[in-house]
Amino acid sequence: MSRITWNQYFMAQSSLLALRSTCERLSVGATIVRDKRIIAGGYNGSISGGVHCRDEGCYVIDGHCVRTIHAEMNALLQCAKFGVPTTGAEIYVTHFPCLQCCKAIIQSGMKKVYYAEDYKNHPYAIELFEQSGVDTELVPLEEQYDLISRSKRELAEELLEELVKANADQATIRKLTNQFNHLFEPEKYHL
Ligand SMILES: [Zn+2]
Numbered sequence: 180m181s182r183i184t185w186n187q188y189f190m191a192q193s194s195l196l197a198l199r200s201t202c203e204r205l206s207v208g209a210t211i212v213r214d215k216r217i218i219a220g221g222y223n224g225s226i227s228g229g230v231h232c233r234d235e236g237c238y239v240i241d242g243h244c245v246r247t248i249h250a251e252m253n254a255l256l257q258c259a260k261f262g263v264p265t266t267g268a269e270i271y272v273t274h275f276p277c278l279q280c281c282k283a284i285i286q287s288g289m290k291k292v293y294y295a296e297d298y299k300n301h302p303y304a305i306e307l308f309e310q311s312g313v314d315t316e317l318v319p320l321e322e323q324y325d326l327i328s329r330s331k332r333e334l335a336e337e338l339l340e341e342l343v344k345a346n347a348d349q350a351t352i353r354k355l356t357n358q359f360n361h362l363f364e365p366e367k368y369h370l
Pocket residue numbers: 201202203204232236237238244245246247
């Protein structure tokens with residue numbers, strides 16, 4: 180296995196954060212990075228202690244859920260809360276920022292936005308980013324964080340056992356066992 184790139188590493192962090200989202204409309208994650216160090220992270224969700232869209236349904240006004248604070252905002256507010264400067268920082272988001280987040284990102288002094296997916300990219304947000312010299316770059320996530328990898332492994336193990344029971348061809352079993360080990364126990368081969 181090759182070493183994960185910085186871009187993929189930070190974007191994976193954001194996609195992991197998105198799994199914590201409490202709004203059912205869209206799961207977004209954001210990671211703020213300075214000098215290749217993660218300084219804050221956020222996902223879209225209610226205010227601390229508030230009810231969750233997942234439990235109560237979204238609170239929709241004019242087609243938008245108004246209950247949640249966006250991931251980018253939450254990450255920025257974490258910096259405010261703990262007194263961490265954002266000047267010159269970069270942000271990795273799973274989706275292209277909305278207009279409100281775009282303005283907050285610009286105003287916080289961040290210099291670059293990496294996003295994994297286009298999402299209703301607002302022309303005015305694009306214009307504002309350009310105007311303020313904030314670079315935007317599409318960084319699609321190469322690997323999805325797999326929440327069911329354990330189940331997949333169990334299924335593969337079961338299939339191999341069934342092949343042995345069924346007296347399948349030895350060479351085939353050896354070949355498939357090898358492939359299984361490469362997939363599920365790479366440390367045996369690479370470390
Ligand atoms: Zn919601």
